Amino acid sequence: MVKIGVLALQGAVREHILALEKSGAEAVSVKRVEELADLDGLIIPGGESTAMRRLIDRYAFLEPLRAFAKDKPVFGTCAGLILMAKEIVGQDGAHLGLMDMKVERNAFGRQVDSFEAELHIEGVGEDVNGVFIRAPYIAEIGEAVTVLSVHNDRVVAAQEGHFLCAAFHPELTDDHRLHQYFVQMVENTKKVVA
Amino acid sequence: MLKTGTDRVKRGMAEMQKGGVIMDVINAEQAKIAEAAGAVAVMALERVPADIRAAGGVARMADPTIVEEVLNAVSIPVMAKARIGHIVEARVLEAMGVDYLDESEVLTPADEVFHLNKRDFTVPFVCGARDLGEASRRIGEGASMLRTKGEPGTGNIVEAVRHMRMIQGQIRKVVSMSTDELMTEAKNLGAPYEVLLQIKETGKLPVVNFAAGGVATPADAALMMELGADGVFVGSGIFKSENPEKFARAIVEATTHYQDYKLIAELSKGLGTAMKGIDISTLLPGDRMQERGW
Numbered sequence: 001m002v003k004i005g006v007l008a009l010q011g012a013v014r015e016h017i018l019a020l021e022k023s024g025a026e027a028v029s030v031k032r033v034e035e036l037a038d039l040d041g042l043i044i045p046g047g048e049s050t051a052m053r054r055l056i057d058r059y060a061f062l063e064p065l066r067a068f069a070k071d072k073p074v075f076g077t078c079a080g081l082i083l084m085a086k087e088i089v090g091q092d093g094a095h096l097g098l099m100d101m102k103v104e105r106n107a108f109g110r111q112v113d114s115f116e117a118e119l120h121i122e123g124v125g126e127d128v129n130g131v132f133i134r135a136p137y138i139a140e141i142g143e144a145v146t147v148l149s150v151h152n153d154r155v156v157a158a159q160e161g162h163f164l165c166a167a168f169h170p171e172l173t174d175d176h177r178l179h180q181y182f183v184q185m186v187e188n189t190k191k192v193v194a
Numbered sequence: 195m196l197k198t199g200t201d202r203v204k205r206g207m208a209e210m211q212k213g214g215v216i217m218d219v220i221n222a223e224q225a226k227i228a229e230a231a232g233a234v235a236v237m238a239l240e241r242v243p244a245d246i247r248a249a250g251g252v253a254r255m256a257d258p259t260i261v262e263e264v265l266n267a268v269s270i271p272v273m274a275k276a277r278i279g280h281i282v283e284a285r286v287l288e289a290m291g292v293d294y295l296d297e298s299e300v301l302t303p304a305d306e307v308f309h310l311n312k313r314d315f316t317v318p319f320v321c322g323a324r325d326l327g328e329a330s331r332r333i334g335e336g337a338s339m340l341r342t343k344g345e346p347g348t349g350n351i352v353e354a355v356r357h358m359r360m361i362q363g364q365i366r367k368v369v370s371m372s373t374d375e376l377m378t379e380a381k382n383l384g385a386p387y388e389v390l391l392q393i394k395e396t397g398k399l400p401v402v403n404f405a406a407g408g409v410a411t412p413a414d415a416a417l418m419m420e421l422g423a424d425g426v427f428v429g430s431g432i433f434k435s436e437n438p439e440k441f442a443r444a445i446v447e448a449t450t451h452y453q454d455y456k457l458i459a460e461l462s463k464g465l466g467t468a469m470k471g472i473d474i475s476t477l478l479p480g481d482r483m484q485e486r487g488w
Contacts, residue, residue: 009450010213010234012206031451046210047234048270054232055450078210105269111293112316114203117196133206134271134293172206 002040002186005030007065009055011047011079015171016179023179025186033064041073041186044080046133046169049105052079053095062096069098073162073189075182081165082136089139099160100142107137107154107167119168121149121157124181130156130168137167162189201338204318207271207294208339208402211235211425215415215446216404218242218429221260222267228432231442235271235294237427238264243300243347244430244469247481253301255283261290273320278487279305288317294339296320299486300346300429307488312336322406324357324484326364330385330393333401340399342423343484344407347430349471351408351417353484358405358421368394407484410435410468412448412461419452436466 001024006016008029020027020043030036042065044052056062068074076084083095087102108115111134119130130151138155141147149157149166156167157178162185170178197203214234219225225236240256241249255276265272271293276283278297283304287295297310299322312319313336322343323329329340342361344354364383368390371379376394380387392400405418406427415426426449428442435441444461451457479485 008213012209012212014212015209047212048210048214050229050270051214051232051234051446054230054446058447110291111207111271111318112288112291113198114207115196115198116200116203131202131206133203133210169206172202172209 001026002183002190003028003038004041004043004183004186005036005039006043006045007052007080009059009061010051011045012169012171013045016043016045016077019171019176019179020183023176023183025183033059033061036064036068039068039072040190041075041182042068043182044074044076044083045171046078046080049079049082049095052083056095065096066098069096069163071162071189071193073164073182073185074098075164077166077169077171078133078135081138081167084163084165085138086142087140099145099158099163099165101138101145101158101160102140103136104139105136106134107139108132108135110134117151119149119151119156121178122146123148124177128170128177129173129175131172132156132168135167138165199316204338205401207318208320211271211404212402213450214425215442215449216273216425216427217432217442218427219264219433222263224433224438225264225267225272227439228442229268229270231439232446233270233442234425235273236264236268237273237275237296237429238292239275242430242433243483244349244434245347246300247347255280255287255301258286258290261287261292265291275301276310277301278303279308279310281310284310284315288315292317294318294320297337298322299343299483303486309335309487312338320404322484322487323361325360325383326368327383327385328487329361329399329403330383330389333389333399334386337401339402339404341404341406341427343487344405344409345474345477346407346483348408348474348477349410349431349434349469350474351410351414352474354405354407354409354418355421357407358418358423361403362422365393365399369397409445410471412444412458412465415445416448416452416458419449425449430469434469440465441468
């Protein structure tokens, strides 16, 4: 069984842990740098990206997270997607800069515009319930990035090698197909390394 | 096909705030300080609770100019307070694009019998509660997030502790009850039966529950997390302290690492004076904000 961490500085941690456990992985919350050591993969959850970034800096998580991501899979949802992007619209500098994409924060509007919609996700399936909460979207992607899902002409899920990201919240639903997809990515990566 | 204002979207928004600190602010400058310190949201107010208490008179929804100023100043979610039962204040704040409304006992109630039917709104609501009956009634009316009432503007944690312990204890009791005992418990608590049934089945409240009303120090925030809060509201505690920036950062970090006591010791060093605070026993019953709400 693979062991996957959920970055627990702030945000919807418990829901990701439950979804991972139901998808056949061991799941733990990660609050300290040393807890990254024996993980096979990591989820960066939804929450507030500005708050998470401050805590990442305060506890010197930035470089250890980048080093972890060199050969281990990372899955970011909502704020996690923002933290993974190389560029953010209207903002100087990015956060972890793992994926070659430009993202726009709060791109669908304020909370009253938050919505649920059925999505088609490439390689995952049809009718996936996408919960979008003050969600970002992916405005531009580099050549190495594969689009996995589009909603109203906007890219809302993508993959680049061992990196996966979604603008919505699969952890808030009982449909664990996207988590299963990520667990599969982690299992495949672990096999290659072994 | 595209659905807005669903329970999942409204409750989910509060899920994203978990482990975080929501700070009261009265202008754009304070909102920016809060955001930079790592707040997950700000509550836009005309006055912080300690000043509302001092000013007396009727406390109403903030001037929309202040709400607008705060909405434009930060990228994190902005919350605002409407009076209990004041349908129009709530609609006005919703129309302005506020991300979360607090139907709050800190303001003077507009209705002494009924709360808002929060299911009618697209914007989600947070409400205060002192016990599981009150919490369940608010959920029944459509609240998507709860907080302890505590005693706002006192800088005294004792009431928030009382309310959090009360709610957690009552949840444990409901979970351990047999289903045939539940209806009578619903009657005794004044709680909707369906909400209690859901709590019994899942072992927890169906919405996020934050601590509020009296948090004044990093240790206070950590205490509330220890007692089972999902996150913390800090009202007067930050901008009534000697060094708001430092206080704000320290409270954020203590909330994240609430069981790291060495860290909390470091964070608490040289913070300057916390807000002065009020002993609850010196407050006349009529001055207790927690008594408002039904």
